[in-house]
Amino acid sequence: MRELRDITESVRGVFERDGYGEVWTPALEYEAVLERGGGPSPAYRVFDDQGKVLALRTDMTVPIARLVATRFPTADPPLRLCYFAHAYRGVRPHRGQMREFLQAGIELVGAPAPDGTAEALTVLCHALDATGLRGYRIGLGDASLYPRLLRSLRVGEEDGQQLLAALVARDFVALETELKRLGLDDEDAELLLRVPQLRGGPDVLGGSDGPVAEAVAGLRRVHDMLAPEVAARVIFDLGLVRDLGYYTGAVFEVYDPALGEPLGGGGRYDELLGRFGRPLPAVGFALGIDRLHIALAGEERER
Amino acid sequence: MNGLTIAVPRGALLRETLDLLDTLGLDTAEVRSNDRKLLFADVGIVTMRPSDVPTYVEAGAADVGITGKDVLTEQAERLVYELLDLQYGSCRMVLATVDGPDPSAEALRRLGVMRVATKYPKTAAAFFEMTGRQAEIVEVKGSVELAPLTGLVEAIVDLTATGTTLRENNLVIREDLFTSTARLIANPVAHKLKAEAIDAMLEKLRAP
Numbered sequence: 116m117r118e119l120r121d122i123t124e125s126v127r128g129v130f131e132r133d134g135y136g137e138v139w140t141p142a143l144e145y146e147a148v149l150e151r152g153g154g155p156s157p158a159y160r161v162f163d164d165q166g167k168v169l170a171l172r173t174d175m176t177v178p179i180a181r182l183v184a185t186r187f188p189t190a191d192p193p194l195r196l197c198y199f200a201h202a203y204r205g206v207r208p209h210r211g212q213m214r215e216f217l218q219a220g221i222e223l224v225g226a227p228a229p230d231g232t233a234e235a236l237t238v239l240c241h242a243l244d245a246t247g248l249r250g251y252r253i254g255l256g257d258a259s260l261y262p263r264l265l266r267s268l269r270v271g272e273e274d275g276q277q278l279l280a281a282l283v284a285r286d287f288v289a290l291e292t293e294l295k296r297l298g299l300d301d302e303d304a305e306l307l308l309r310v311p312q313l314r315g316g317p318d319v320l321g322g323s324d325g326p327v328a329e330a331v332a333g334l335r336r337v338h339d340m341l342a343p344e345v346a347a348r349v350i351f352d353l354g355l356v357r358d359l360g361y362y363t364g365a366v367f368e369v370y371d372p373a374l375g376e377p378l379g380g381g382g383r384y385d386e387l388l389g390r391f392g393r394p395l396p397a398v399g400f401a402l403g404i405d406r407l408h409i410a411l412a413g414e415e416r417e418r
Numbered sequence: 419m420n421g422l423t424i425a426v427p428r429g430a431l432l433r434e435t436l437d438l439l440d441t442l443g444l445d446t447a448e449v450r451s452n453d454r455k456l457l458f459a460d461v462g463i464v465t466m467r468p469s470d471v472p473t474y475v476e477a478g479a480a481d482v483g484i485t486g487k488d489v490l491t492e493q494a495e496r497l498v499y500e501l502l503d504l505q506y507g508s509c510r511m512v513l514a515t516v517d518g519p520d521p522s523a524e525a526l527r528r529l530g531v532m533r534v535a536t537k538y539p540k541t542a543a544a545f546f547e548m549t550g551r552q553a554e555i556v557e558v559k560g561s562v563e564l565a566p567l568t569g570l571v572e573a574i575v576d577l578t579a580t581g582t583t584l585r586e587n588n589l590v591i592r593e594d595l596f597t598s599t600a601r602l603i604a605n606p607v608a609h610k611l612k613a614e615a616i617d618a619m620l621e622k623l624r625a626p
Contacts, residue, residue, distance in 0.1 A: 207495060254610050285498065285499040285606065286499075287499065287500060287501050288502065288503045288601060289500070291503075312617075314613050315613050315614070350610055350613070352610060368610075370611055371607075372611055374478065375477045375606070375607050376497065376606065377606070377607065
């Protein structure tokens, strides 16, 4: 516990210094609340004595969206909130991802892109630096990029869903097969296969005109606002899709060479709060404390 | 290969995989000459059973790997990137029974359920669920062909390349599930942090 406590205390120090107030919500929420949020679907449900269905939360973003709309309906934005809390998912338990897992994160509510996104990325890097993690990088993409590309090339709704499903499954072979089946123009098919595989430094943003230009320009604006030490951590990833349904714009993930899976991630969810009655743009991230711990131990071993 | 660790499948895919790695400029001579050694750190190659490749790649113990689509289908929950169809090692996943009147169809008609032996329980279960048939999946580790001959099951779901083993055991193919070929897969973190090396590898592999 001491090592875990060191990590959470370091992160908490950064969140507090940057002006994020800690909030708490119950682990049990009404299932209908979680469903309205559109996060991962809950795996563990119970009934109360009146037959209402409650479920263990699957992340903190949806409960905090509810909290903001109900407890702070008139507070002036932006709201800066942070949390250290467990979430629950029906996963195959393995090192770094148990069914119950501790997350540390922030939600920045009422701060639109690009400023809000840049602030969230900055807090994220400060928090990771404070834990002593050295080799990490931030993958930065845009959840709206591929759907927008599909619309502009007039790919039908159903076909588009198939392509997106292949992308979410990280299956470029299926993506290529599916594109062949649709019989698109060679040029369009090539674009739809190439763009999501673009990742690297700012040069991958170069030459992307046409339908992806707007999303790419948005990413560039965020990047331009970052301090050099934060910007140096960013890898652009035009194929980055997070499997949570509420993301609307920039999305990001944290990678470290010492661990084979992301340490955490986040993004913009500009439409989520509206579902709870207080339409405000927002951005946030969550770090998996167990994964951070494993990565820190791994980096230590390699030193 | 630019500091990448590559998981290479032993067994039927080994030779063609090593031929392919030769074209990338890797020296596979030691792998070919030594079938007991497993780790070849100098060239960044680790060798293992094909079904272990996704495990190593998902955990990041190898950056990229090569294995069959049959393995990836059976282990669909693994979080890995599937980057390229390498075209070789072509096999069919099939439903087969003994020759003559179809005993699995008879079992379904009269008993409402058929028994099916396989080494691919998840693939088989998904197939029968999709086609709306009730099947009891019997997982076996060894020769699947034996199961219908002894009356353990009415049918098998198995991988076949030429169909010779099936024919020799008086079995016939009743249905095709899918065709499997060798695939290049990558760890999700390596795919971002070692993007250049992986893309360079992809480009060479795509070149005719």
